[in-house]
Amino acid sequence: MVATVVQLTESNSQIQQTHRVFENQKKAFRNNPKPSLTERKENLKRLKRVLLANQDRLLEAIDRDFSCRSKDESLVAEVMPSIQGINYTLKNLDSWVKPSKRHVSVLFQPASNKVYYQPKGVVGVIVPWNYPLYLAVGPLIASMAAGNRTMIKMSEFTPHTSSLFKEIIESMFPEDLVAVITGEADVAADFSRLPFDHLLFTGSTSVGKLVMKAAAENLTPVTLELGGKSPALVSPDVPLEDAAQRIVFGKALNAGQTCVAPDYVLCPADRVPAFAEEVRAKFAEMYPSLRDNDDYTAIINERQYDRLQGYLDDARAKGADIIEVNPANENLKDGTRKIPLTLVLNTTPDMKVMQDEIFGPILPVVSYDQLDDAIQYINDRPHPLALYYFGYGKSLQQHVIEATNSGGMCINDVLMHVAQDDLPFGGIGESGMGHYHGKEGFLTFSHQRAIFAKQKFNSGKFVYPPHGTAAHRMIYKLFIR
Template sequence: MAATVVQLTESKKQIQHTHRVFEGQKKAFRNNPMPSLTERKENLKRLKRALLAHQDKLVEAIDRDFSCRSRDESLIAEVMPSIQGINYTLKHLGDWMKPSRRHVSILFQPASNKVCYQPKGVVGVIVPWNYPLYLAVGPLVAALAAGNRTMIKMSEYTPHTAALFKEIIESMFPEDLVSVILGEADVAADFSQRPFDHLLFTGSTSVGKLVMRAAAENLTPVTLELGGKSPAIVSPDVPMEDAAQRIAFGKAFNAGQTCVAPDYILCPTDRVQAFVDEFRAQFAEMYPNLRDNDDYTAIINDRQYERLQSYLEDARAKGAELVEINPANENMKDGTRKIPLTLVLNTTPDMKVMQDEIFGPILPVISYDNLEGAIHYINDRPRPLALYFFGYDRSHQQQVVDNTLSGGMCINDALMHVAQDDLPFGGIGDSGMGHYHGKEGFLTFSHHRAIFTKQKFNSGKYVYAPHGTTAHQLVYKLFIR
């Protein structure tokens, strides 16, 4: 009871703090609504210096939050793309900020049209737990590049990373420019109700619906980066070693706790056993042991661990064949939150692994008879955040591209589309809406202001009332045809 009271008191303080910071950022934006290119670049450089100076501490904090998070995975997926994203933005920001000249019809000449990219104001960012640094920094880079003030709500499931990131940001930026908010789910709920000028949420589809509902009360535009069940198609003729190796990397990375991880495999019926055998071999080569292997990441917390175990138990009870890949045959259920990567064969639609996004090291393998059947299987389900196709036949590649829809796609790779600075990242349908990364991030957090300009001579007067003049008839004859 006492703990609950303390939590409520702390949440109340955090909510009050959120409101105060929000009002402060609104006021600061009004005082400087169009930061210069120099200001924006300096803010990005300041962020880069902070990340480089504290990268070891950040990696250690993420490791503590997961109980075991591969240092290299944190460098590869958190630190490196954050730094590369800043570098890319610094290089191109000047061009992005330039007004875009647009065509003016002869009907309205002499005049000019342009689109100016102005900051929206105060941006809110809600960060998930699976990549707590990169999914905070990526949106922040885009928001700062576009000239906005930014408030970032960190996940309560990564408290060490959140506290350190808050400390770093506070040491580098004034509170009315960038602020990090801590707190439990009730703080996040209140955060989503603030009348931001734009709100970006990364997380589950179910919570995304709540965020969008809260934002709708303020007509706040949202970017939702959700998840879903991202399929990987193994083609009839791809070398199995190539496909299995790349899928194993994509699924084992962060122990499958990645929104774009392959969620299930579509494999030709006559190649399923070959896939299982090759996948087992490739995984074992990457992770010869699991329990004390710092390369193999643990599940974030007990709640997620129990959820994943319940998926396996549900599949087993309903007749699935579970292929646990545990190369050293270690005891993984005694004092560890690590789960061996497990293939699930002979699935049925009523199994939880086929209904929910898995978000862990469990990989159903579903057979198909022809490529058209695999495409129909995907299209019968909600549109995924990512889609992976493994096969070198160009006609098969194009067939999948033309006949499916997903947020993003890789051909003969997994995850890597997210790391491309010049590709937009975002979902469609149940997997989200809107894009960011690179130029698309700048555009997302900018207001595209259309400006029509004319000077002293006014050609428009020829269509002013009274109507029915010879000038009107000439205009109609020339332009209504």
């Protein structure tokens, strides 16, 4: 009871602080509504400096939050894309901020049309626990580039990373420019109700609906980066060694706790046994042991661990074949929170593992007879955040592209579309809405203001009343046809 009261008091204090910061950022934006290009670049350079200076501390904090998180994975999937994103933005920001000229119809000449890219104001970012650094820094880069003030709500499930990120941001930026908010779920819920000028949320579809509902009360535009069940489609003729190696990498990275991880595999029925063997072999090459192997990441907490074990228990009870890939045959059930890559064969639609986004190292394999049957299987379900196709024939690659829809797609690879600086990242339907990364991130956090300008000569007077003149008839004849 005492702990609950203390938590409520702390949450109330954090909520009050959040509101105070929001008001200060609004005021600061009104005082400087269009930061110069030089200011924006300097802010990005300062962000880069503080990340590089603290990268070892950040790696250690993330490792502590997961109890075991591969530091190399954190370098590859968190630090590297953060730094590369800053570098790419610095290289291209000069061209992005320039007003773009647009066509003017002869009907309105002489005049000019331009689109000006102006900051929106105060941007809110809600960060999930699975990539707590990159999914905070990525939106911050785009928001800074567009000239906004930014408030970032970190996940309560990564307390060490959240606290450290707050510390290093406060050491480099004034609170009215960038502020990091910590706290429990009630603080996050209140955060989503603030009247931001834009709100970006990364997380589950169920929570995304609540965030969108809260934002709607303020008509706050939202970017929702959600998830879903991203399929990996193995063609009838692709070398299974190639497909298995890349799928295993994408599924084992961060122990499958990745929104774009391959959620399940669609494999030709006669190739399933061979595919399963290739998966076992490739996983063993990458992770010859698991228990004391720092390369293999643990599940973030007991709640997520129990959820994943529940999926396996449910599938087993409903007749699935469970293949645990544990190369060294180690005991992992005594508190390590490590789950081996686990194949689930002979699935049925009523299994939870085939209904929910897995978000862990469990890989169902669904058999198909004809490629178009697999495509139909994908299309019968909500649009996934990512789709992965494995096959080297160009005509079939194009067929899969045109016959399916997803937030993004890789051909003969997984995850790597997220790391492309010049590709937009985002979902569609239940997997999200809106895009960011690169130029699309700059555009998402910019108000694209249309400006029509004319000077002394007024061509518009030819359509002024009184109507029915020869000039009117000529204009109608020329332009309504």
